[in-house]
Amino acid sequence: MTFREKNAAATLLILVAMYAVYGVWLLGHPHTRWEVLGALIVGVALMTLISIVWAIGLKFYSLARRERDEEADERDRRVDQKSARNAYWVILSILWVIPVVALVSPSHVFTANVVIATLGLAEMVHHGSRLYYYRWGA
């Protein structure tokens, strides 16, 4: 696995883990909008921190193994473009549902969580696609 594949795999794992924890917490019992807001802020901060620690750790690991520090080339750019396009389609597809949800939803918390789920799914599709294209071809 190359540095970029490891990075995509780790980011995907971190995302799935964070959203799973958040989902389980959310389904536990009803929450106020302030509790959800607090969980979101803590979640994003934690995810950022874990990603930074992971990136630094992976860099040191690569240096220790004397792996070449390679800049992105045409294949990396194509993988990124195709993955971002997949994520874009996810957002675009679900975006049309959000106004409907907002109009019929009983609470703002529910609407906010639909938006969060959309963004989470798009991020997972983005990094999952990167991993797929690196492994099986772009």
Added chain:
Amino acid sequence: MTNRIRALRFEHGEMTQQALADRIGVTRQTVIAIEQGRYSPTLEAAFQIAEVFGAPLDAVFSYERAENRQ
């Protein structure tokens, strides 16, 4: 799309994937992906590869229509 890069590397003094990658300005992983047919290079990179081996483009890459493959 198929290619003869692996064969051509060996015909050219067993050139390594890294050496070819350095000559055309891509990573070794990209050369591996091209050789294995997991990635079709841009036209520019394809011409650069052909130039490295001093061969015309169609001596390195060949394209077969889907219906001809069956």
